[in-house]
Amino acid sequence: MGQLSDGESTWVINHARSSEYNEKELSYFSKDEINKVLKFQKTHPLYTNTPLESLPSLADYLSVAEIRVKDESQRFGLNAFKVMGGIYAIGKYLAEKLGRDIESLSFSELQSSEVRDQLGDITFISATDGNHGRGVAWAARELGQKSVIYMPKGSSKQRLNAIREEGATAAITDVNYDETVRICAKLAEENGWVMVQDTAWEGYDEIPLWIMQGYSAIAQEIIEEMEVQKEKPPTHIFLQAGVGSYAAGIGAYYTQYYRDDPPKIVVVESNLADCYYRSFSNSTGTMEIVSGDMNTIMAGLACGEPNKRAFRILKQYAWASYSCADHIAALGMRVLGNPLLNDPKIISGESGAVPLGLLFYLRAFENRKACEELRLNETSRILLISTEGDTDYQSYLDVVWKGFYPNE
Template identity: 40%
Template sequence: MIHFHIPTHAQIRDNDKALLGVAAPSRVRPYLTLWKDERSTPLLPLPEIAIDTQVASIVIKDEGQRLGLGSFKALGGAYAVMTLFKGLLETHLGDEVSPAQLLSPTARDFAAGMTFCCATDGNHGKSVAAGARILGCRSVIFVHEGVTEARSDTIGADEVIRVKGNYDVSVDEAERVSKERGWLLVSDTSWEGYEEIPSLVAQGYTILAQEALEQISKLKIDPPTHVFLQAGVGGFASSISLHLSETLGHENIRTIIVEPDRAACLFASAQAGTLTSFKPTEPTIMAMLECYTPSLVAWRILNASASAFVTVTEDQAKDAMRMLAFRDQPVVSGESGAAGLAGYLAVARDPDARQKLGLDRNSRILVINTEGATDPATYEAIVGLAPTAVVQQAAIN
């Protein structure tokens, strides 16, 4: 399904622009030094898909290789943890500290008594746990009953607490327990009275948008005219949408939001014209997007910046995964990772949608593989090859 939307860029708040606009990546980048890995993730042209769908170009940013954690989320939660820790340490010391000083013996002593927590479908929790681990803090991650053991086992937290119910229930439980025990909650979704920390998480994601534009320029391709962004609560999508709009000019790029049809809370909100929860029916394989209530900040931004909201089926996501796996330069893309491409293909094959979104032979498309094979067994069942076998194909080619 497609809901066409009229963006109202003038309604985007100045503080949202300041957090996610042109200068945002420069605020994030110093913290990447704490990872000891500042490499950009690959950006690959998809010429065969561009020809088939009759556009000038389509490129995919492969976040499955980000910081060894397998998804773009590595940039957000860890950055928020580091930023929050820096502020608390400065208050404790009564003096400013640099990102590099967050690894000093003094900082380590301070970190020993601190616990960070969050709820997650998998990837955000990995990032929060990694950020805490780098600093020497403790981490506790809440997962709902739909998170597979394979995903929860790779989170890397000091403690993982499984909650009965869906993602929204785990968010509520993480908030409740964090208040009760004095833990620092680093959620990637926002609600009334809780906006600052999710906005920091979203700020971390702007790094990948900046990288993508730099890599596109190096390929001698003009900037994208359309970007297809998968969404759960919407933090990632709102970050990339606003950053690209501020950098390229909102009149030069259209944002299309893609969600599973079984968890389309932003689609429902766009249809209703106000933030709306989605009533779940059955789980989706796009587990990292299985969210039923939008982030308050994300909805505010996407309501003002998105040109359309699209839903995709389970089969469409699977087809996009296979399409990326079986090509000359294979991309290992998990179920949620391939959703953006699935959304693009759905729109590209719809003549009415093409016309309304200005999709033609001059269009330049950006999609993002937001995750690799976060559950290798599920990936193999869908694609027919293990992730390692797909990577070996790339080496042979």
């Protein structure tokens, strides 16, 4: 492991990454598998590809070849990407309960009274910072089912209300995210409810895998669009990690798709929930857990226990991990919301904007050693995914208008 610090922000190069491919693990994220996922997601009438924006003026300013940002604020009208995992996982669960292949089912068929009668009443339960829970609640309501959603201590009341507006029974706990997950798992077992969580543990691995595959469909969308445009693939992808399911799903898809020359995957975390950074930093490369309060504005990343499958994938294929203070996320929000010249404006929330904040920090503030270690230079083609919009509207205004969390 190679650990570096500039005194303010900290990163680690993952020397445990493998040059050999785990074919069994990657087979879950093959083009054929994710085609099935995307095919089902597209059966919902509200499905549409989210915009893949190019920021050439910012790329020039930061002296890189290209910056592209996938704007997930426009996903299913829910202002975040998380529904891509929830809609597929719930659909896949119902397909298996019906004894059907999900390829033979559409969302509208699952909504039919005939199928509804076959399935009976089902309650889905999940722990969330807001975006995942809203996606689960939305999918459950769309299918005529119930949902129960719990949020960790310190969660946004606006995000709680948005979940309740989707018909869920929802509340904020007095414990952190990982403890909230355990509360939900216990309630699911006691009540016969179905847990829909992207965190995997012993005996609970199938639904988290389906959620990861749902996230991977975003990568396929991007690749399909860039191939139509005859654009070169990215050299670097900066991916947010909480439990790591999203980062691993996207990273695994790109790794297997471009296996002869895969992009460098950079894991981006809050410094208050940096379990991947700490795991990559230790001498053995074993998985580490962060506990206690995680009072970061990056609520979607405030998770201290990695998904075990996600950890295996990212340990094998991620190039580096970066531990970011809140002001890095705030910087990204301001840059995306105030574009240069003719670059498009992107409304990005705290967890959505941190990869761009990190890229800007590394290039504009001349963090040369970090750029050298990441091989980030004027030939680099950067892909970022803004995973959420202004899901906490007041917080967004506080950062972008009032200047909360200034650069230190």
